[in-house]
Amino acid sequence: xxxxxxxxxxxxxxEARLDATTHADPDAYEPRYNVAPQDDIExxxxxxxxxxxxxxxxxxxxxxxxxxxxxxxxxxxTVAEKxxxxxxxxxxxxxxxxxxFYEWKEAGHGTEPCRVHRPDDLLLLGGVWREWQGENRTLRxxxxxxxxxxxxxxxxxxxxxxxxxxxxxxxxxxxxxxxRADLCRPYPDDDLEAYRIGTAVNDPSNDYRSIIERDDTEQxxxxxxx
Numbered sequence: 155x156x157x158x159x160x161x162x163x164x165x166x167x168x169e170a171r172l173d174a175t176t177h178a179d180p181d182a183y184e185p186r187y188n189v190a191p192q193d194d195i196e197x198x199x200x201x202x203x204x205x206x207x208x209x210x211x212x213x214x215x216x217x218x219x220x221x222x223x224x225x226x227x228x229x230x231x232t233v234a235e236k237x238x239x240x241x242x243x244x245x246x247x248x249x250x251x252x253x254x255f256y257e258w259k260e261a262g263h264g265t266e267p268c269r270v271h272r273p274d275d276l277l278l279l280g281g282v283w284r285e286w287q288g289e290n291r292t293l294r295x296x297x298x299x300x301x302x303x304x305x306x307x308x309x310x311x312x313x314x315x316x317x318x319x320x321x322x323x324x325x326x327x328x329x330x331x332x333x334r335a336d337l338c339r340p341y342p343d344d345d346l347e348a349y350r351i352g353t354a355v356n357d358p359s360n361d362y363r364s365i366i367e368r369d370d371t372e373q374x375x376x377x378x379x380x
Contacts, residue, residue, distance in 0.1 A: 213297035214286035230338035280316035
């Protein structure tokens, strides 16, 4: 699964990496180190691939009562069948850029938070989006797809987000559902790194750079791939 993420390049770096420009006030963008469901996150959609938008994280089906009813993740194996996601899967793919996401590893004394990232680039996560109409507002909302874990992620969780390989962005945004389905497979673990971090990330209100610092107070047993 993917229930917490981050995005902290400068706006200029983000626009260059995505080959897109932000549609919002540039001053509204700020680095985020601890993004939780129901926050707004940056996305690029197939409908407007030249624009970086901000969507509510938690896809809201038309029958949702409010923003708290959204789905942060959708399983790639069933996304085409589930009523909440099927139309979005067919018609509204998007990219969700990430500087790294967080998972919690089971340990003898509870759980240990870990950061998973690409040391040399952003992660581009596969997502789908839709527009939800409430009584007083309209929200564009997004969910991140998940798939089977690679060997690195298997130490942390039985799912991982769909991470696109370099060069697959166009296929995800503009290909047909069958082509997107082919991209929903585990990302190569030798291109990722995982390491334990401190427990400050457990509280979504903690949002600062030191969250991503490595915690080496004791051996966590994580295998690392650089």
